[in-house]
Amino acid sequence: MLYSGVAKQAPVRRADGARTHGAILDAAMRLASVHGINGLTIGRLADELGISKSGLYAHFDSKLELQMQTIQAAGELFDRVVVDPAMATPPGIGRLRSLCELYVTYVERKVFPGGCFFASLSAEVDAQTGPVHDAAVDGIREWLGLLQQTAVEAKELGEIGRNVDVEQLIFELFALMESANYLYVLFDDVEQISKGRAAIERILQTAGN
Amino acid sequence: MLYSGVAKQAPVRRADGARTHGAILDAAMRLASVHGINGLTIGRLADELGISKSGLYAHFDSKLELQMQTIQAAGELFDRVVVDPAMATPPGIGRLRSLCELYVTYVERKVFPGGCFFASLSAEVDAQTGPVHDAAVDGIREWLGLLQQTAVEAKELGEIGRNVDVEQLIFELFALMESANYLYVLFDDVEQISKGRAAIERILQTAGN
DNA sequence: CCTACCGATCGGTAGG
DNA sequence: CCTACCGATCGGTAGG
Secondary structure: OHHHHHHHHOOOOOHHHHHHHHHHHHHHHHHHHHHOOOOOOHHHHHHHHOOOHHHHOOOOOOHHHHHHHHHHHHHHHHHHHHHHHHOOOOOOHHHHHHHHHHHHHHHHOOOOOOOOHHHHHHHHHOOOOOHHHHHHHHHHHHHHHHHHHHHHHHHHOOOOOOOOOHHHHHHHHHHHHHHHHHHHHHHOOOHHHHHHHHHHHHHHHHHOO | OHHHHHHHHOOOOOHHHHHHHHHHHHHHHHHHHHHOOOOOOHHHHHHHHOOOHHHHOOOOOOHHHHHHHHHHHHHHHHHHHHHHHHOOOOOOHHHHHHHHHHHHHHHHOOOOOOOOHHHHHHHHHOOOOOHHHHHHHHHHHHHHHHHHHHHHHHHHOOOOOOOOOHHHHHHHHHHHHHHHHHHHHHHOOOHHHHHHHHHHHHHHHHHOO
């Protein structure tokens, strides 16, 4: 979506190249979701796409650049599927609920075959250092920040109790969303999604009393 | 601990060999905790230990066997640090609280440099197939089962309300423990541990009213 | 986008 | 536990 847009407006890259570029990133996201960002190798990706390794280097100068662009593309997909639709709900606890519900549905629908892309990515590189680690941290920080800001707005609107600790609330909502994702993928058991939904709804009810 | 015991009682393996075997698994656990079970390579491990690659093959027939024994050793360490000490607390909600508290402390103390070994492992191999995936699933299942059983006992003793859904309770406790681990390592922020402790205590209070 | 190639590292083996 | 080696794959380059 981003890349087709770029291709139409910026003639730096020909339409074919842009289409290939997008197809590469789609395949890269799928591979990284299942095998990890470190398991995403140039050879495997080239095989998957039916092109040569050096063909990939026409699009990416290095593996690191491929990894970073893959992470960015995953972030844009996440925004499109989870964040943007929630913005249709007016500010307040309803928007917070929308964010949580859209996240759980995004996991349940297996937008990425390995579950939430950023959950997998962060767990993989949490104890490492470098640009990939930093991008993972930034992604989670941004998501947590959005949840936090949405909750603060809801509190200012009087839809969340004055005595509620918003940071603590977000920690708990985040924990329940992540666990629903994690256990759903690990056990291949949709019941985990239901438990997550139930817990989230209970916490939101309590906060919004 | 297991291996020194085996060495004393089973003369199949000489004391030196047993000591080396244990040292190999210690290093393997550390490497796997930071780089993942797939990032645990024979060459890296041999370097770390100052021996040759073929030297490792005197102890393990294949990489898969090394991986499986590393996972088993991590499980034994987890039992020693988290599960066994909790059994000193009598059955009931106190034991459930002990299990949670010992887990959080195990994370906080960085027994493994990459956080909880099984959390990292499971997230890494959740979307894959094979014996390593199965061992990861079994580890988490066993841990969840222990929590569940402990909670059921507490309910039978009347220390958890009759109207409490025990499975839901365990899902939520698990989520909070895992998130404390995950965010603590990712952000290197001990505040995440405090949030986890606070949320766990609140949930236990509510369940035990 | 291709073929052809590079040095490094992978898991693993032969033989001691 | 060692040296010496195997074929496969890694990220990457030269040259087109």
